[in-house]
Amino acid sequence: MRERLLILFVIMLASAFFGEMKVNPLGGSFRFSLGIAAFFFGLLWFQAVPVLLTGFLTGTFILGFRVCLDVLIDYRTWGESFFVHLPSAFFYFSFSLLIYFIRARKYLEFPLLVGLIGASVDFLSNIVELQVRQIFSDTPLLTWESASMLLFFGALRSFFVVGLYNSFSIRQVRAVGAVRQQELERLRMINTELYEEAFYLRKSMTQLEEITRESYQLYTRLRESEHEESPTALTIAEHVHEVKKDSQRMLAGLSNLMNQEGLSPKLPIAELCGLVIRANQKYAEMLDKEIEFTWNCQVKLSTSQIYALLSVLNNLVANAVEAINKNGHVELLVALEHRNLVFHVLDSGPGIPRDEREWVFQPGYTTKYDAQGNSSTGIGLTHARGIVQSLQGSLRILHDREGMTHFEVEIPTDQLLRREVVS
Template sequence: MKMNPFDSPFRVSLGSAVFFLGLVAFRSLSPFVIGASTGAAVVGFRVFLDSLTGEMSTSESLLTHLPAAGYYISFSMMAAAVRFRQRMAAPIRAGTVGAALDFLANACELGIRYGMGEPFSFSGQTIIVLWLFAILRSFCVIGVYNMWVTKHVRSLAEARKQELERLMMVSSGLYEEMFYLQKSMALMEDMTRKSYDLYSQLIERKHVEPRVALELAEHIHETKKDMQRIFAGLSKLIGRQSVRGRVPIAELCAMVIRANEKYASLSGKTIAFSYNGHIDLMTDQLYPLLSVLNNLVSNAVEAIEKAGDVTLHARLRGSELIIEVEDTGPGIAADDIAWIFQPGFTTKYDRRGNPSTGIGLTHARDIAQTLGGHLQLVKSEPGQTVFRLAVPTARLLQDTPSAAEMFSDRNADRQGNAVI
């Protein structure tokens, strides 16, 4: 759609609206680049059409249509000068400024044509027509642009709404799992105490009611069911499979650090955790190593009063993997060092004054020995306590059966015993 108000090659059309829209939409490009490239494309296309019809020579056609490039170049330069793209937040004002730029750009093209000696008649009616076209094209472009922006904003809002709903579902699911965890934690603490009491009675060869062992088995069974529910719920929320295959030692230590960072934060302590080690070793002995390291690092967190540092050092020494857990806590009293690995020995009490079970370090030492290694206290003084775990690398590289395989084997054993 176009018109020639002066009975000359000068024209006004809705095609310029496409250029206007591109000028405000393609913000990554310079306005002058858009104006110059559009002007060159328009002039080139008109010259090409004239060459097909043969109405005039290429040079005449070029001189005739070259002023049209002045419209696009002058429009883009004025748009850059008034920072037109920053005015798009106010549609009415942007439409008014756009109409003024359109009218002035047409005036620049007319001035170029007049300077090149092109005859045309100019009147007040012509000015009105140019203003009408300028207003029409400007507000048309502003309207289309705002519809596109509105659609884009709505799509973003819908995406954010869906993400918020998903996060609310996740939060609701985690809130539900938290109750199971609190219940299981209390139940496991009670089981630990009763198990140690049972151990003490057996050591002292006292009579033990069979009912005590049965109650422990029932509590363990209930805890296992709770753990299964929690694991199923978290797996559904997170959408991840069980950990399989070998895990790098660095990632294993990172898992321990991340878990205990949350523990320290929950305890209201400011503790800086770090890992120091450059070893290329992977293992599938994930759960035993996690048990030992989590015990050592959580003990370090509990030992530090308010603020401090906990560092994990990992290195290879001969055929052994050495992992040292160092903290800046108050250290272990000299009189207690000989007893820290004895079952039942503890210096920790809860808020009600109940002592801890005192089997954490014993359990960690037993796991280390099961792996063919050892756990020892290397150094303990105010401001520096170091525990060292040493495990043969050959044992770390051995394959261990998965939980599913162990469960299958256990069921097979039960069925075999039932047959016998």
Template sequence: MNPFDSPFRVSLGSAVFVLGLVAFSSLPPLVIGASTGAVVVGFRVFLDVLTGETSTSESLWIHLPAAGYYISFAAMAAMVHFRRQMAAPIRAGVMGAALDFLANGCELAIRYGMGESFPFSGHMLVVLSLFAILRSFCVIGVYNMWMTKHVRSLAEARKEELERLMMVNSGLYEEMVYLQKSMALMEDMTRQSYDLYSRLVEGKPVEPRIALDLAEHIHETKKDMQRIFAGLSKLIGRQSGRGRIPIAELCAMVIRANEKYASLSGKAITFSYHGQIDLATDQLYPLLSVLNNLVSNAVEAIRKNGAVELRARLEGNGLVIEVEDDGPGISADDIAWIFQPGFTTKYDRRGNPSTGIGLTHARDISQALGGHLQLVKSEPGQTVFRFVVPTSRLLEAQTDAFQNEHPPVPPQGAHLV
């Protein structure tokens, strides 16, 4: 509209500009104002040239003051922090109307200074005020409708996420019950297996029923583990496929698992890994078994606060991984016995001894891989275990027979030396 029968015009296009000024909060207001002013002037000049009504220079002279509206509005909006007022719609509408009125006044002042004449009257002020109010509250209305829709979308998304988390939590609680049952069953099986081993070593008669009971318990545990794995896979939403894994990532897995174990035990332990090794392996389960035994033993040895460090390096044709902790160390009398089956210095709260086969199991896995496990140093404040395995074995594909013979050992403390 041309309310004063002159090149000065008002339109709802300015409302779109104000909406963009609010929506694109990442851009400075003056950048938006100057860009919009340049585009508006260029478009109007293009239309005049296209219709052939005026020359390019004359059209540019006529429409150049229009950029003053957008630049002045943006400058004033930046000064009063107009974007922050959008949380209060009425106040933002009034402030927007005032800025619109003043910006129109700036454009009229520019045009007046360039020689255009306007009939300044109360009617002109009323027209400018009405258009300012109309455009400002139009912007506020559209903005709030958009925000309302956005908030509703977020609320729906959060509701769906909350429902999903509740289902996950319910599923995890169910799996935890089965896992606790399996842990208790495996602890009993470990003790029964060691008792069977002791009787066989001593040449004492063994009832066949004992072996059958163990087989039944193992079968039940296997079924529980399958059910737990299926349940967790469904909750996570993907099947976990095992392939080659870098040594650094494997050590990180061990550290993450034992960080949770230490936290659950009420201990403040700092874990670290040092090693620059470009080596990946299929031997995930046996390596996890050995490292989890060593690191969880270190966690159990530390009383309250301490540190556990994993170091990996290539030495000759072998991979060397050392696990060091700053716990109290192993007494000199016990060092010669730590790899013997059944030897333990740990007891639970009820006074029951651990089965003492954790380090024996880790040593056997090391030897099965063609390597070895040894205690390098143990004194108060420093205990170091060294695990060495040939790199040629790490590059081999892990066979199912080996997996079945040496399953992964989780970081549990009840059955580790």
């Protein structure tokens, strides 16, 4: 309620203020001003306010405002000023009444129609004002020339307001779109983390299935030999089976979380690479590092393996960011070679010694240490290679190119077009 009252006050004040920016084309006190433009814009933009009440209050406020202004500058007496400006109040009354009955707000998606409605309502309201003025003063009768002028100024004000309204609307839509895009990127990053967890969970379930089978076979052999530990083997098999069932429920829950509304099942490779670069630019800023990122993707291809690729590329580019000491350069290049899509990730970090390159994909290998000298887990590249191999691709480190550490990911395009499996 307080917000509506504030909006009403703003509309009334703006209409009164811009109403003093005027010309008097017909002589006398009849004026063309920007007050109605402010009023019309307020009705279109602030749709929470009622049209009729706003029009009545604005017309009354403008009448009082102009009378007070005349009296303060000793231009007219109270009574004289009241009858001079009363027709202006009728202009706002009739304008809001016509806008209300035509339901102009329903047609905001059709700017040209709204402009024509506004021009017509402006013209008719001016006619009403002139008729009222003829009652209280010697205002000249309406002629074809003055009618044409009324129509021209009405169209000018109306289309100015509609243009301004659409300009603000477009900016608002763009702002909302930018926020929406950021939200989608955040959801994709969350889903990427969920994908990684689901990837490992599926591997664990495969192992649990094998352990369950072997435990039951062990129980069968022990029972046939009438060994006293056969019930223990059966208990182990049952417990492992329960763990597998719990893992299945967890995987189903992860799958439901990953299938979020609003996320496209496919994403262009170029857009995906841009998402990786933007995320890691923020990561570099967080680490207080000045890193120049460049990327080039001319591939016109979309993939359904969004989270798999995001996981792999994020691992490689984040590793590059972490490897650079303070200043450096990271490149992400994408090319289509025969039937394979090839990603190149290069960084200007210290590099990996040649005699250690056969170990980089082993769990626990790392060249990164924190301020206290503690090493990282060293499973990122192992995990990335596992995902790439699940797509029948390859991940390898190449010879340094111009002093830059160079990782290459090669994945068959048919694997990138297959349906994303999350359960």
